[in-house]
Amino acid sequence: MNALEIKNLCKSYVDFSLDQFNLTLPSGCIMGLIGENGAGKSTTIKLILDMVNKDSGSIRIWGKDHQENSRELKEDIGVVLDDVGFPECLTAKQISNIMRYTYRSWDDRTYRKYLKNLSLPVDKPFKEFSRGMRMKLGIAVAMSHNPKLLILDEATSGLDPVVRDEVLDLFSEFTRDESHSILISSHIVSDLEKICDYIAFLHQGKLLLCEEKDRLLEEYGVIHCTAEQLKTLNAGAVKGKKQSPYGVEAIVARNAVPSSWNVSPLDIEQLFVLMVKEAR
Amino acid sequence: MKGLLLKDLYMTVKYCRAYFFIAIVFALASVWGNSWFFLAYPIIMASVIPVNLISYDEKSKWSVYVGTFPYSKKEIVSVKYIITLIFLGLAILLSGITQTVHMLIQGTFDLEFLIVLLVLLPVVGVICPSFMLPAIFKYGVEKGRLVFYGVMIFLCALLAVLGAIGSVNDGLPGLFPSLQLWIVPLILGIGVVLLISSWLLSIRFYSTKEG
Numbered sequence: 001m002n003a004l005e006i007k008n009l010c011k012s013y014v015d016f017s018l019d020q021f022n023l024t025l026p027s028g029c030i031m032g033l034i035g036e037n038g039a040g041k042s043t044t045i046k047l048i049l050d051m052v053n054k055d056s057g058s059i060r061i062w063g064k065d066h067q068e069n070s071r072e073l074k075e076d077i078g079v080v081l082d083d084v085g086f087p088e089c090l091t092a093k094q095i096s097n098i099m100r101y102t103y104r105s106w107d108d109r110t111y112r113k114y115l116k117n118l119s120l121p122v123d124k125p126f127k128e129f130s131r132g133m134r135m136k137l138g139i140a141v142a143m144s145h146n147p148k149l150l151i152l153d154e155a156t157s158g159l160d161p162v163v164r165d166e167v168l169d170l171f172s173e174f175t176r177d178e179s180h181s182i183l184i185s186s187h188i189v190s191d192l193e194k195i196c197d198y199i200a201f202l203h204q205g206k207l208l209l210c211e212e213k214d215r216l217l218e219e220y221g222v223i224h225c226t227a228e229q230l231k232t233l234n235a236g237a238v239k240g241k242k243q244s245p246y247g248v249e250a251i252v253a254r255n256a257v258p259s260s261w262n263v264s265p266l267d268i269e270q271l272f273v274l275m276v277k278e279a280r
Numbered sequence: 281m282k283g284l285l286l287k288d289l290y291m292t293v294k295y296c297r298a299y300f301f302i303a304i305v306f307a308l309a310s311v312w313g314n315s316w317f318f319l320a321y322p323i324i325m326a327s328v329i330p331v332n333l334i335s336y337d338e339k340s341k342w343s344v345y346v347g348t349f350p351y352s353k354k355e356i357v358s359v360k361y362i363i364t365l366i367f368l369g370l371a372i373l374l375s376g377i378t379q380t381v382h383m384l385i386q387g388t389f390d391l392e393f394l395i396v397l398l399v400l401l402p403v404v405g406v407i408c409p410s411f412m413l414p415a416i417f418k419y420g421v422e423k424g425r426l427v428f429y430g431v432m433i434f435l436c437a438l439l440a441v442l443g444a445i446g447s448v449n450d451g452l453p454g455l456f457p458s459l460q461l462w463i464v465p466l467i468l469g470i471g472v473v474l475l476i477s478s479w480l481l482s483i484r485f486y487s488t489k490e491g
Contacts, residue, residue, distance in 0.1 A: 051347035052490045074350035085345030087287065087336060089294040098290075102283035102349050126340075151348075 001062060003027045003149050003181035004048065009057035011047060018043055018205040021057070025198065028178035030171065032192030032213075033185035034272050035202030041185040042082070044202070045153050048183075049079060061149065075104055078142030082154035084134045088127035092120055092137060103145035114140035118163070131158035139167060143174065150174065152184040156191050164188075168195050189269040201272055203279050213268065220271055221254050221263035233257060240274030251275065284351060284359040288333050292363070295336060299325045303371060307378045311385065319375055323405040324435065326371035330360045331412055331428065335421045357482045360413060361475070368405040375401055396464055403471030407435060410478035418485040 004025040011018040018040045025031045035041045046052040048059055050070045059066040061073050086095055092115055100106045115122060118136040120129075129137065135158050142150060150171065156164045172195050174180050186192050192199065199216060201208040209216075220239060223230075230238065230248050237256030242249045251274045254263055303322035310318035337343045346356055376398050383389040408431045416424030 046347075046490075049348055051344070053488070071350045071352055074348070077348075079348035081345060081348065083341045083344070085341030085343075087291055087340045087342050090287070090290060094290050098283045098287045100283070101286060102351070 001027050002060075003029075003062060004183060005058075005060045005063075006044075006048070007058045009044075009047060009059065010055045011043060011052065012055055016040070016043070016205060018047070021205075021207055023200060023207065023210055025181055025183055027062075027181050028175060029197040030175055030182040030184065030195050031198040031200060032189075032196035033183065033200050033202060034189055034192060034268070035185070036276065038204075039202040040205040041202055042153055043205075045081075045151055045183070045185065048151065049074070049077070075145070076148045078145065078147035078150045080135065080138040080142050080150075080152045080155040082157065084138035086126045086134075086137070088125065090126050091123050092126075092140075093122045095126075095137070095141065099141060099145065105146045107144050107146060110146075111140060111144035114144060118166075132160060132163065135159055136163065136167070139170070143170070148179055148181070150180075150182040150184070152182065152186075154186055155184065156186055156188055164191065171195055189267075189272060193268045199268055201275060203276050206279075208275055208279060216268065216271065217265065219253060219255070220251055220266055221257075222266045222270060223250050223252055223257065223261055223263055224248070225250070225261075240271070240276075240278035242274055242277060249274070281351065281355045281359055281362075283349075284346075284355065285362060288330075288359060288363050291333055291336055292329060292367075296329050296332060299329060303374065307374045310375070311378045311382045319379060320401070320404055322371040322374050323368065323401055324408065324432075326367035327364065327405050327408040328428075329367050330364045330409055331416060331421070331424070333363065334360065334413075334416055338421050353487045354483050357413075357417060357486045358479070361409075361479050361482075364406070364409045364413075368402060371405065372398060372401050399464055399468050403467050404435070404438075406471050406475045406478075407431060410474045414478055414481040414485055417482045417489065 002024050004023070006021055006023040009018060009021040016038065021040075021044065023031075023044075033041045033044065043052065047054050048061070048066060050067050061069075061077070064073060066073060090098075096106075096108055096111050099111070100108065112122075114120075115137075118140060120133060120137055120140065126134070126137070135155060139152075139155060142152075152171075156167060159167060168191060171182055171184070175182060182195075184192065184196070193213070196213050198210065199213050200210040211219075224247055226247050227243065230241065230250055233252065234256055237252050239251040239253065241251070251266060251271055252263065257263055303325045306318050306321040306325075334343070337346075376394065379397060380389070380394060383394070408428070411431050412424055412428050415427040418424075
């Protein structure tokens with residue numbers, strides 16, 4: 001079963017629109033949403049959570065309509081937004097008391113375990129937390145009510161590299177259970193590359209690409225050549241390019257390039273940056 | 281909804297302690313005074329608490345974050361009305377006690393007057409939140425405050441008029457003989473209709489609001 005299915009989703013604002021957006025997240029998988037600022041990542045997440053009303057299209061979570069079953073579905077969804085918005089005066093202990101009456105399956109023991117593992121104080125007010133600590137508390141809350149789907153919007157930003165690595169391990173461990181899934185957006189593409197099974201590129205409200213990460217890395221590669229050499233390739237082979245006085249760096253579909261060409265492996269960040277530049 | 285209520289109670293204890301202190305001081309002042317202002321002040325203070333809580337919610341971005349939790353929009357709105365009623369209840373209890381003590385000290389205890397007072401005070405208390413909460417749910421705290429100032433000016437003028445009538449008629453109890461008995465339930469009815477209309481309007485506004 002798919003954890004999340006988005007079909008033909010549209011949402012328009014005065015200066016931005018999400019257009020005919022389609023995305024499927026299978027259960028047991030982690031999908032990374034990559035996009036520039038204002039590409040529509042947070043809007044997509046808010047639409048999924050019914051925090052913003054869609055213009056058209058459908059969003060189904062475990063096969064159920066996200067609006068008709070919003071409350072029931074949110075019992076099984078853990079969310080971390082880029083701004084963890086707990087009231088400043090509350091302590092982690094008070095937040096636990098509130099969450100006990102918020103989620104039917106709130107697990108105080110798990111929460112305390114996360115607080116301890118993430119080195120978070122129990123009795124300190126939220127206003128005294130650093131940005132990193134706030135994100136960690138948001139993650140602890142999101143994971144302490146036995147969720148089946150985690151929706152994470154820039155959840156690793158503000159964390160130092162060591163803690164970020166620990167948190168990514170937590171997310172990977174979470175999806176060991178095949179009924180668990182994660183949709184994560186981040187600017188830190190290397191984080192997503194580490195843990196994601198699927199990668200989706202968003203650019204100006206449009207989905208540029210949504211593919212299995214391993215398949216992307218297999219299918220595409222980087223070539224370095226001159227502008228004249230590049231012209232000899234099929235136009236369809238080139239997915240993105242960057243030109244400089246020293247030559248051209250281009251992302252190409254490996255199967256569309258003659259075997260005599262030297263095609264190097266790429267990373268997801270390179271693929272994203274060059275594809276977005278091509279789309280502009 | 282219990283979780284939301286508990287969160288608001290934690291915030292009230294932290295942020296609105298001064299209000300309780302001021303309300304008690306004014307209520308005590310009404311024991312020795314004979315003023316509508318002192319009597320109604322705790323009620324006005326109580327009616328402002330939910331607005332302050334929404335203001336803190338906006339500042340901390342809880343007003344957006346709450347959309348990620350399993351609460352309906354109706355519950356998110358309703359909890360502010362429940363908080364209003366809880367603190368209005370406490371303020372009315374306080375005013376009722378102090379007015380009783382006042383009448384006992386003065387030797388003018390009048391049960392009928394006390395009952396009428398306890399019926400009318402909640403109506404005074406719901407006027408401010410009934411206008412402010414829908415405005416805040418529609419336009420946010422900053423713009424909603426304009427409505428707050430308008431309502432406060434109206435209430436102060438009302439209290440001044442009532443105070444003047446009361447002093448002409450030899451104190452607060454003097455005001456009530458001038459009220460026909462059938463007017464009291466009518467005023468109470470208007471208060472109830474006002475509060476329910478405000479609640480439904482707030483739910484409607486909040487449901488179309490985008491976080």
